[in-house]
Amino acid sequence: MQKRMWILPWFFAVAAxxxxxxxxxxxxxxxxxPAGEAVVVPTIAIDKTELSNGGVIKxxxxxPAGKPVYLxxxxxxxxxxxxxxxxxxxxxxxxxxYLFYITGEMPAYYKIFVPKEMKKVLDEEKKQGNKWxxxxxxxxxxxxVAYNExxxxxxxxxQSSLMASIIGSRGPLLEAMDxxxxxxxSMQLIKARFRSIGNVLAPEIDIQPDGTYSxxxxxxxxxxxxxxxxxxxxDKKVKSETLTFENKISFPTxxxxxxxxxxxxxxxxxxxxxxxxxxxxxxxxxxFIMNPLLLALFPALPHTVVAGxxxxxxxxxxxxxxxxxxxxxxxxxxxxxxIGVAMLFGGFxxxxxxxxxxxxxxxxxxGWILLILAALMFWQTTPKYLAGNKxxxxxxxxxxxRAEESAKSK
Amino acid sequence: xxxxxxxxxFKVNMFVGCTGxxxxxxLSSMFGFGGGPFMVxxxxxxxxxxxxxxxxxxxxxxxFNTSISTMRHYQFGNFDLxxxxxxxxxxxxxGYIAPQIAKRVSxxxxxxxxCVGLVLLALNLLGxx
Numbered sequence: 084m085q086k087r088m089w090i091l092p093w094f095f096a097v098a099a100x101x102x103x104x105x106x107x108x109x110x111x112x113x114x115x116x117p118a119g120e121a122v123v124v125p126t127i128a129i130d131k132t133e134l135s136n137g138g139v140i141k142x143x144x145x146x147p148a149g150k151p152v153y154l155x156x157x158x159x160x161x162x163x164x165x166x167x168x169x170x171x172x173x174x175x176x177x178x179x180x181y182l183f184y185i186t187g188e189m190p191a192y193y194k195i196f197v198p199k200e201m202k203k204v205l206d207e208e209k210k211q212g213n214k215w216x217x218x219x220x221x222x223x224x225x226x227x228v229a230y231n232e233x234x235x236x237x238x239x240x241x242q243s244s245l246m247a248s249i250i251g252s253r254g255p256l257l258e259a260m261d262x263x264x265x266x267x268x269s270m271q272l273i274k275a276r277f278r279s280i281g282n283v284l285a286p287e288i289d290i291q292p293d294g295t296y297s298x299x300x301x302x303x304x305x306x307x308x309x310x311x312x313x314x315x316x317x318d319k320k321v322k323s324e325t326l327t328f329e330n331k332i333s334f335p336t337x338x339x340x341x342x343x344x345x346x347x348x349x350x351x352x353x354x355x356x357x358x359x360x361x362x363x364x365x366x367x368x369x370x371f372i373m374n375p376l377l378l379a380l381f382p383a384l385p386h387t388v389v390a391g392x393x394x395x396x397x398x399x400x401x402x403x404x405x406x407x408x409x410x411x412x413x414x415x416x417x418x419x420x421x422i423g424v425a426m427l428f429g430g431f432x433x434x435x436x437x438x439x440x441x442x443x444x445x446x447x448x449x450g451w452i453l454l455i456l457a458a459l460m461f462w463q464t465t466p467k468y469l470a471g472n473k474x475x476x477x478x479x480x481x482x483x484x485r486a487e488e489s490a491k492s493k
Numbered sequence: 494x495x496x497x498x499x500x501x502x503f504k505v506n507m508f509v510g511c512t513g514x515x516x517x518x519x520l521s522s523m524f525g526f527g528g529g530p531f532m533v534x535x536x537x538x539x540x541x542x543x544x545x546x547x548x549x550x551x552x553x554x555x556x557f558n559t560s561i562s563t564m565r566h567y568q569f570g571n572f573d574l575x576x577x578x579x580x581x582x583x584x585x586x587x588g589y590i591a592p593q594i595a596k597r598v599s600x601x602x603x604x605x606x607x608c609v610g611l612v613l614l615a616l617n618l619l620g621x622x
Contacts, residue, residue, distance in 0.1 A: 361603075425510070
């Protein structure tokens with residue numbers, strides 16, 4: 084402030100001088116004023132502007148000496164969803180808020196690179212396992228000044244309730260949050276989306292005493308294609324120009340828009356083929372094996388997308404099964420529809436619950452479901468069951484034969 | 494409720510059937526699987542229906558659940574078209590190949606292998622290894 088005051092007399096003097104000849108020019112010294120504050124704008128340069136499904140990129144530049152530099156990198160062209168169900172008791176009142184936060188504007192890639200000396204802080208927080216806090220880390224690292232791009236995303240807030248869950252709704256939409264709230268909630272959504280510390284923060288920047296810095300950053304494979312932005316930040320207001328580089332991918336690697344990740348499509352194809360064959364052989368839908376396998380093999384896929392995309396795949400095999408049975412009139416429509424109506428309600432509620440739970444809860448519950456299923460399967464291979472089943476199968480075959488014959492004769 | 498199937502009549506306790514069906518539907522749509530392996534034991538053991546009534550009808554019941562949950566997942570933006578297009582043809586192809594192999598392998602052995610596989614997957618999900 085002091086400095087600006089010092090400039091003022093000069094500013095007026097210059098303005099007075101210029102006033103006689105050029106009226107508009109009087110504005111110019113104002114623009115130049117910040118330079119007088121001894122603010123050095125950091126420079127930034129990158130060694131390449133194109134990556135092929137991830138890769139390494141070298142960043143160099145110069146920042147004011149003695150100050151930490153942060154690099155904020157984000158995918159500019161692709162946004163993803165992120166949601167979080169807040170049911171943690173409030174610190175003061177002990178009440179659970181049951182608020183559901185969701186955004187569709189999360190950058191598909193977001194990472195802040197910090198100076199190498201800060202590795203210790205990161206390692207310390209990594210010991211917390213899944214309980215790490217993004218906002219606390221940013222504060223500890225001083226990197227919250229670099230947290231700008233996702234701070235202004237649009238976040239919807241829903242007041243959930245048991246009743247709303249039963250009718251399968253997210254609950255009423257609450258009024259928009261202010262800037263500060265959006266900023267802190269967006270940090271929680273970053274964690275919900277990218278999950279591990281290594282995905283959003285990395286100590287990679289080498290800073291020399293004179294302020295020059297360099298960093299070799301590795302953009303992991305499987306991230307969104309398109310334009311990426313990168314900016315070096317020193318302070319809230321002191322940042323470099325924004326540079327752009329592009330990540331290119333080519334078939335059979337394709338970008339999955341809802342999953343927010345690109346993937347070589349050959350793998351899911353082969354996996355589905357194997358699982359589908361095995362599923363038919365063991366007499367269970369492939370969904371049971373498909374979901375956990377996808378989660379285990381492709382950790383980048385969100386569980387909501389896995390569940391939401393495997394379901395329609397299963398749908399068609401069921402449809403063709405029903406068609407085959409109905410051709411020989413081997414379905415009790417009354418029984419199927421009767422129980423089907425009850426299942427209709429269940430199917431209405433389920434998908435909403437998928438997005439309410441975290442990946443860990445999803446894995447935990449699915450793990451137990453699989454154990455129960457394994458027990459069921461085992462029971463079906465016990466000699467006692469097999470003996471009973473033999474009779475059943477014989478009757479089944481007999482009836483099916485009759486049904487087929489009568490269908491033919493018609 | 495009484496159900497007639499190929500000249501025979503069965504008494505079905507619809508309360509048990511619907512409650513069980515509902516719970517299975519919530520779980521299966523939540524986690525994105527079909528639900529057949531749970532539905533068949535429910536109908537054979539809890540409802541005491543013979544296998545030949547169950548095979549077709551359970552499929553029909555599940556179909557209700559899967560279609561509505563597909564809709565809901567789509568509505569919530571959980572459905573990824575490209576990912577689906579990568580898996581769908583494979584699922585169809587698998588459906589054609591499987592019956593050719595099925596004649597040559599014993600279902601009991603397949604089920605035992607599946608058992609081991611499922612336990613391993615479950616332990617993986619539970620983070621035990």
